[in-house]
Amino acid sequence: MQRVTTLKQLAEAVASARERELEVALVPTMGALHDGHLSLIREARRHTPFVVVSIFVNPLQFGAGEDFDKYPRDIEADAEKLRSMAVDVLFTPTVNDLYRGNMDVTESAGKIGDLYEGAARPAHFDGMLTVVARLFEAVRADYAVFGAKDAQQLFLIRQMAKAKFPNLKVIEAPTIREASGLAMSSRNQYLDAKNLEVASKLLAALRVGQGAGAISPALVIDAVRNEMLKVPEAKLDYIALVEADTFEPVVTGFSGRAVLLIAAVVGQTRLIDNIDIKF
Numbered sequence: 001m002q003r004v005t006t007l008k009q010l011a012e013a014v015a016s017a018r019e020r021e022l023e024v025a026l027v028p029t030m031g032a033l034h035d036g037h038l039s040l041i042r043e044a045r046r047h048t049p050f051v052v053v054s055i056f057v058n059p060l061q062f063g064a065g066e067d068f069d070k071y072p073r074d075i076e077a078d079a080e081k082l083r084s085m086a087v088d089v090l091f092t093p094t095v096n097d098l099y100r101g102n103m104d105v106t107e108s109a110g111k112i113g114d115l116y117e118g119a120a121r122p123a124h125f126d127g128m129l130t131v132v133a134r135l136f137e138a139v140r141a142d143y144a145v146f147g148a149k150d151a152q153q154l155f156l157i158r159q160m161a162k163a164k165f166p167n168l169k170v171i172e173a174p175t176i177r178e179a180s181g182l183a184m185s186s187r188n189q190y191l192d193a194k195n196l197e198v199a200s201k202l203l204a205a206l207r208v209g210q211g212a213g214a215i216s217p218a219l220v221i222d223a224v225r226n227e228m229l230k231v232p233e234a235k236l237d238y239i240a241l242v243e244a245d246t247f248e249p250v251v252t253g254f255s256g257r258a259v260l261l262i263a264a265v266v267g268q269t270r271l272i273d274n275i276d277i278k279f
């Protein structure tokens with residue numbers, strides 16, 4: 001595994017794949033790697049043997065008072081995991097390496113960027129898209145792999161890629177969970193045993209919504225809300241049922257793939273999760 005930090009080193013490493021006529025896959029992460037991240041690498045490998053993983057905690061996507069400073073960072077442990085998976089290139093830029101002194105937010109997540117996670121975290125998605133755009137420009141990959149866990153993020157990245165990176169194939173990988181059902185997340189490190197148990201109720205509530213029968217969107221949401229009432233330790237932010245293709249709220253009569261979204265704060269930690277429902 002080659003570990004690079006500058007854009008120039010990265011371009012050279014990717015060029016070596018191109019010389020061998022290999023396609024390139026990119027897996028962007030913020031590090032503190034867990035099995036969810038590693039599953040994205042396995043997914044990337046299904047498309048090409050040459051995989052680039054980036055680790056960068058992007059200041060532009062954290063709001064004031066969020067956890068940028070205390071976000072878990074363990075680059076040596078991460079590098080070891082990636083080495084054991086035979087990742088080709090690990091890109092670990094500093095803020096200056098990646099942004100070259102220009103931290104302008106260049107991307108707009110548009111109307112959907114202001115809803116759900118965007119409503120709770122203003123400017124988060126514009127900052128996220130900006131770093132993803134810089135990474136796409138730097139790597140010029142054929143594939144980029146993202147987790148279904150961050151469904152709204154994935155939707156917005158697809159939207160941006162369609163408009164600005166039409167040759168890039170954006171690949172979705174399923175959410176990897178703990179045995180309790182809790183979606184793996186680097187932020188789960190913030191949770192103690194009690195809060196880990198509380199956090200596992202999010203999926204349980206989504207499943208009750210899924211079981212409510214995909215007939216009426218309101219019934220699905222009510223079922224999840226009622227289930228969350230039994231877990232007052234989790235401060236519910238939103239439950240939403242959206243069309244997978246548009247992220248617009250599902251209305252009665254809709255037929256197709258929908259995503260049931262939930263966000264709650266457990267202890268001090270904001271958690272999100274989602275599952276698919278077929279209407």
Ligand code: AMP
Pocket residue numbers: 028029030031035036037039040145146147148149150173174175176177183184185186
């Ligand atoms: P992060 O490091 O949290 O920014 O996540 C990097 C990538 O890993 C994103 O595409 C996430 O959606 C994905 N990811 C995070 N957690 C999981 C998980 N539990 N299962 C699958 N993918 C995940």
